[in-house]
Amino acid sequence: MKEYLYDVAIVGAGPAGLAAAVSAKQNGAERVVLIERDIRAGGILQQCIHAGFGLQYFGEELTGPEYAERFADKAAEAGIDLMTETTALEIREKTLVCVNTSGVVHIHFGALILAMGCRERTRANLVIPGSRPSGVYTAGTAQKLINIYGNKVGKEVVILGSGDIGMIMARRLTLEGAKVKAVVELMPFLAGLQRNKVQCLDDFGIPLMLSHTVINITGVDRVESVTVAPVDENKRPLLDKAEVIPCDTLLLSVGLIPENELTTTAGVSLSGITKGASVNQFMQTEIPYIFACGNVLHVNDLVDNVSRESEKAGKYAAKYAKGALTSGESIEVKPGQGIRYVCPQTVDKSADADVDLFFRTVVPARETTLVASCNGEVLARKKLAATTPGAMEKLTIPQDKIAGLCGEIVVIAEHKEVLA
Amino acid sequence: MKKTIICTVCPNGCEVVAEYTSKDDVQLSGNRCKRGVEYCINECFDPKRTFTSSVAIKGASRRRMPVRTSAPIPKDMLFACAEEVKKVTLSAPAVCGQTVIADILGTGVDLVACMSLDKKED
Numbered sequence: 001m002k003e004y005l006y007d008v009a010i011v012g013a014g015p016a017g018l019a020a021a022v023s024a025k026q027n028g029a030e031r032v033v034l035i036e037r038d039i040r041a042g043g044i045l046q047q048c049i050h051a052g053f054g055l056q057y058f059g060e061e062l063t064g065p066e067y068a069e070r071f072a073d074k075a076a077e078a079g080i081d082l083m084t085e086t087t088a089l090e091i092r093e094k095t096l097v098c099v100n101t102s103g104v105v106h107i108h109f110g111a112l113i114l115a116m117g118c119r120e121r122t123r124a125n126l127v128i129p130g131s132r133p134s135g136v137y138t139a140g141t142a143q144k145l146i147n148i149y150g151n152k153v154g155k156e157v158v159i160l161g162s163g164d165i166g167m168i169m170a171r172r173l174t175l176e177g178a179k180v181k182a183v184v185e186l187m188p189f190l191a192g193l194q195r196n197k198v199q200c201l202d203d204f205g206i207p208l209m210l211s212h213t214v215i216n217i218t219g220v221d222r223v224e225s226v227t228v229a230p231v232d233e234n235k236r237p238l239l240d241k242a243e244v245i246p247c248d249t250l251l252l253s254v255g256l257i258p259e260n261e262l263t264t265t266a267g268v269s270l271s272g273i274t275k276g277a278s279v280n281q282f283m284q285t286e287i288p289y290i291f292a293c294g295n296v297l298h299v300n301d302l303v304d305n306v307s308r309e310s311e312k313a314g315k316y317a318a319k320y321a322k323g324a325l326t327s328g329e330s331i332e333v334k335p336g337q338g339i340r341y342v343c344p345q346t347v348d349k350s351a352d353a354d355v356d357l358f359f360r361t362v363v364p365a366r367e368t369t370l371v372a373s374c375n376g377e378v379l380a381r382k383k384l385a386a387t388t389p390g391a392m393e394k395l396t397i398p399q400d401k402i403a404g405l406c407g408e409i410v411v412i413a414e415h416k417e418v419l420a
Numbered sequence: 421m422k423k424t425i426i427c428t429v430c431p432n433g434c435e436v437v438a439e440y441t442s443k444d445d446v447q448l449s450g451n452r453c454k455r456g457v458e459y460c461i462n463e464c465f466d467p468k469r470t471f472t473s474s475v476a477i478k479g480a481s482r483r484r485m486p487v488r489t490s491a492p493i494p495k496d497m498l499f500a501c502a503e504e505v506k507k508v509t510l511s512a513p514a515v516c517g518q519t520v521i522a523d524i525l526g527t528g529v530d531l532v533a534c535m536s537l538d539k540k541e542d
Contacts, residue, residue, distance in 0.1 A: 051472055
């Protein structure tokens, strides 16, 4: 069995892991390793060949592979070890148990960063009735088959869910010669970003069916049709208004779940809402030597946010490994009216910088005021012309306000006009 | 002429109505800010999009090389570009940024590779 010793070990060499690794190195960690189960770094960005990445971080529009390559190059230049085709199995105290072609590998670390990303929800998660033919894919699986393996997935396609990946695949399939018959969304509003609706659906005349769902799949060897029905305000399908759409393919773009099996082996508990660990502003979990960042923590819409958040994880993990991360009293951050969740879930009062709170609202609305307060004192406030659950929002609490806080921080959204 | 545009410049997603007789005479209504004015005018007269796709590559660890146009191209040329990229097969090694098709379909814009792929050893 091989054994290694690192100051900071990172699980996952996608955008979160790469940014965390570079930052850990820049902040004084001498020995940094990235553990990656794929054959190369880059994670899911390798299959996201569309443009739209990096507008915030690099100030230019890149494709996913280009964004990933910039960070992979930085990591290589910084002298970070990359262990590919290596799967992390278990966290045993300060040892990460992995396996690769050389056998079992033990990686002893000063600090560990979890950056495993997320998985797609599948047909099994939704329990869609019907037969079990081939031709039912998650949108990301179809994306991988087309963009990496060069396969065709189908000719006549219905997409369930208006998440960003689903809309992007609607455009990709259309340009590849397939007919996308509809994008079906259970909610009365779009799940993904508005710009993807315009550039991926409207540009190609692909219909978006809001407040609809798929209630049946037919076909023996291959999908032959799906049945689509409108839903009432309680999301119950109206069976008498159902229609059958002939198609050979159903793509599912119905949400992502952080991939936290490894996290739970360390005894870190998961939030029921985000399905990720709870962290403080240092991206530190309840186990002080374990940090988490990116989609394994909470599902992001922009990779630019993932990179920024992961840089914090890298910085503070490096500090922890050196014994230089002081911790003080912890204050809880709670989602209040109009807010689904807030990350980080706690704020450590020994803050050495301003604290960014990331969160999602519950409903699309116009003229929204976002407020973070503690015991009646407003810590941060922002007015926005429009907000939607599909876009993550941020409030920043100034560092000088943190030491004096007592009680809990609550974030709320006040809307002048609720849409849908 | 009258055209309805959903502005994508910022998250507001305004539904903007453009009424125009020529490029120099465009009246916009429904926009909550000025940031998308140029975008909306372009959408009326010369809508452009960055084209992304993938082309076949031999000898690499994956079968497809992601590609993009180095600048946005006219929106109505997206399907023609999709046909054009089917004619190309690259060979590894290839580097991010290398030209795959120069001046694709006379647009003055190059189609470039988006990933560095080494030659697969085995």
